[in-house]
Amino acid sequence: MFVTDLLRWAWSVGGKIFRVVPAASILVVIFTLASQVSALLAALLPLKVIILLGSERVPAYFPALLHGYERSTLILGLCITAVVFFTFHLIAEGLLTRLSDHGARALIARSRKLTLFDNQERTLSKAYQRFAGTLAGGVFIAIASIALITVYPLQALVVAGYLAITWAGLTLIHHFTSVFHGHTEDHLFKLIGILGSVGFFITFGCIVADILLGSDVSVFWALFTLLLVRQVLRRCASFVTDLISLYGQRLQLNALLFQGHVYSGKANGEASGSLWSLADPQKTHTWISPLIQRLIGNIETEFELHILQSGMADLVQWRVEVAGSGQSYLVKVFGKSRAALARHEASLFTVMNEGSAPLGQLCLVEEVDGFHCHVFLWPVPSVLDPALAKRASMQVTSGLLALSPSSSLVDMFSRSRPMLWQRIDLEVLPRLELFAHDSRDLAKKWNGSWAAIRSRLQNMPLTLMTTDLSPDAIGYDGDGVIWACQWGRWSLEPVGAGWPVSEKTLPFLEFALIEAQRSRPELRHVELDDAKLAAYAFAFEKACQRQNYRTAVELLDLIFALSVSLDTCRQ
Template sequence: MNLFKETAKFISWFQQVLLTFLRIRPWTTTGIVAMSAASRITTVLTTFLPLKVVLLAGSDGVPRYFRFFMDPEHKDAWIFALALGAVACYAVTVWLDSLTGRLSRAAGEEILREAETIPIMNNQEDAAGNHYAKFCRILADGIFVLAAVLGGLFVNFWLFVFIPSLMLCFFSLSALFLRTVDRMQPSGIAVYIQENLSNYTKTLSNVVFFSGFIFLLIPFLVSDYSNILAAILSIIIIRQLLGAQTGIVRNAVQLGKSRHEINALIFRDVQLVPRESPIEKVHRELFHKEARRRIAEHELSKVMGPGTSPEVSWLDPIIPGLDTFMIKVRSKSSGENRCLLQQVFPPKQYQRLEHELFLFRHIPRAHLAAPELVSMFFAGPFQCLICDYGSGRPTPNSDWPDVEHQLTQRMWSCRPPDELVRIYSASAPLLHHRFNGEIADRLEIAADTEGEMEKLHRFRSMLPRIREKLQSIPLYVHNSDLNRNNTVQRPDGEIMIISWGRWTLEPLGAGLPHRLRKKVPAELLGKVGAVRKDIPKDLSREDILTAAWCFDLENLVNKKRYKAAFQMIDKS
């Protein structure tokens, strides 16, 4: 990122948009800019005048830096007038800020009418008003910064030469930090600036302020300089100047991020076209055919030895939001042929990967038919996981009913360790905790008839018994993504479940596939009971179906399918 070029592009675009505003609402735009700049000035006075009053009231007579305009005989009158002026400045500041807000909204609505824009986003009028206000505020703050520097030159010349020079140095230093050779592998400081811009600008602002403070303090220490009033005024101007400068940066970045939306709102000939996000651009550049082959070769050489020659091809996502690649690799040293799967986790999906890794820190992968983990690494901002992909062929449709039965039995047969249950239940409620009176409360809005009110009353009366039953049913690891596409056959015919990013602990029966509910639960329960010693002997098929019923009802309520939920209650 070239900060100088980006700044020049923004200034050009800013000028184009501002000229459009001036054409549509010339007087309003000029007035808002003037009032915003005036608000900054009255803010300075609101801070400065009380200090001036304190200095005057605490002095014997009139200090020498007041004598050129103040008669000692009228000291008390001046104290009262300056105090009243401070309050008036504050009131004017509040009034100006409120007025500019109302005018900005009105101007935004007229700009939308002028552009003849159809609704293209939520709260479009408010968005247009906010964008309009930010453009005006940037111009006003820019005028204030210029006026503050020019005015400060008359108060303390060298101080207000030093401050802009230091700000320019920090801007150049920031440009150097952001100008990375490889934007797909940015430096740590560049990532910090982009992700923590507010903290970064605040830090620079404080550094500039305290540098200016030390610069201002030096004359008091090395000479007989004693103009306290000028020093106080300089500090206030610097603080407000830096606040305005920080506001310019913050608003400019926000407007730049919404540039395509703003153009569509303001200009008639511009359409709102979905654009590729920066993370998507990096992904496309980082994982093009040759680049992803080099990445795979580098990472696999660490675990399979040198000489691996992978062939990496795109695979339509198994899980929405996660890009996947199939890797066919042959090791030259061993002659072994393997089919692997590379899953790419963008920053927004890190939690899914961490959730899966947490599970397998407590349960061996083989116990849940999960594939062997081959490698895990970062590629730019993306976290990648390479695992075994068996034969590379998902379960055929014709085999899925039998496979689903086998996998359900496999998951039910794996008892979650007590430590995992303890940690999980401390962070996420189990079904017997979730299945409470809140479900009945949410259903109440859809109880339109006397019959539905009776069902709801009956459901409430059943809740304590149901919750007690759910609590008595042993837990298992449920995979919310269990489907045919999330499985793969191994060469020996065994089936693996690829993704485990959305697992939960549920009572046996919760999430049971519908095709298995009529005949299989009793058989399943017998086979699982032979493996798990924590299965009570009195656990029945009806208990399993109760857990399945509760899980399904909870899902219907979460999806606001309340009428369907009443039908389930009626059949219970």
């Protein structure tokens, strides 16, 4: 079914392209074919030159046409010819880029649609060139097959048989097993490349065996056949992978090419609904049950499932209440676009997994149908009231101040991510000067104070923090203890960083710091102004990221004033 749909789609796209820009499309196919042939000859001729350099005369297995030339003349001629073919290859590639851009612009103009997404012309240009390259690859395969049948019919039969057996084998494996289920396109492309290499070595073995058994095929034509088979198998692999890649962009390409199609802004993987298929009530219990049974060790235990709103795209989660035990779990499944967040979250709990509030405890890391799945202990019985969200998020940040990150976590994070004092640099200063009342004064303060500010931030103790503190990500347990469940964007920051800096919330930092100092002795030397400095610096960095430069300038004034105050107190 997939192959039929792919070929039908490719046929409709090809028809559309050749109707709208026939001349450019034909030229793209011709130049692509010429570029491929030129590249092949440019790679083949130097081999002949090396053979001639190692021989005292022109080898007997060279074509009779070349025996009429002297060895030195032939070497020089082949070198010049190789350079000519390579130059033609470069020229053809340059023309291909221009023709592809022209064809893409013509196709977009013909569709008469609004701008659908960023870089749509570039996307269509690459797809157009790739599609034309696929057609040229098909033409090359056809021509090469005819040449192979003419030069060496036996090896043509070997290649055709290998391709037929491989195709049949893959089809049967796909239909009757689950070997390919859950694998990405990259795995498929690697497999196709490996199969192409296997086919080449099978052909090589057949050629060697045929010559050893007394075949009258000349060494020259055997070498030519080997190189031709290599190119045919490469083009076959490229033909398949390019078509699959283009088919993966079909929503975007259909919207750009066809009048009746619109673009919803969703990726193909999202449109397929494969992640949300796990949320089907008829399927959910089937795949969650083995996970819970692994945790509780009792296959007879019953449990209830409650799907929870995650507040994050491409992330689905459930609360699982185990009957009779009083235990409840949070099962999270990350979509493909959230795989990096899943890995980052898991890396935190490989080091800090004691179950201390508000961090929680990660019980299980698994894959479900190719999606990352995390299972947490989750003692939160109900969804948080949005009216309590601000207060609850501050409680999470306050609770994290009391947790001391281990040295191994600090080492791992500092080797992987830039710290706050490393993320703020001089590149932002020219932009800030555009919004400052006195740009010279700003530059003077920056140059005079920023090195000391960075040094102060660098010498402060670190604390764990997260920015994912929406009402869907936090909640209270039965004892009123706050917990958070989204840790895909955790980071280590100087104490105080991440605390809200508004006039209403900043005063509460003092109480949070005093409370944290009871659990972390290393915080007792941290002054309140140091923590405020970290809070302002973190807010400044976030404002610069959002290009909210007026706010950034205001924060910078507060940072400089606080830095001067700290320097005065310590002198």
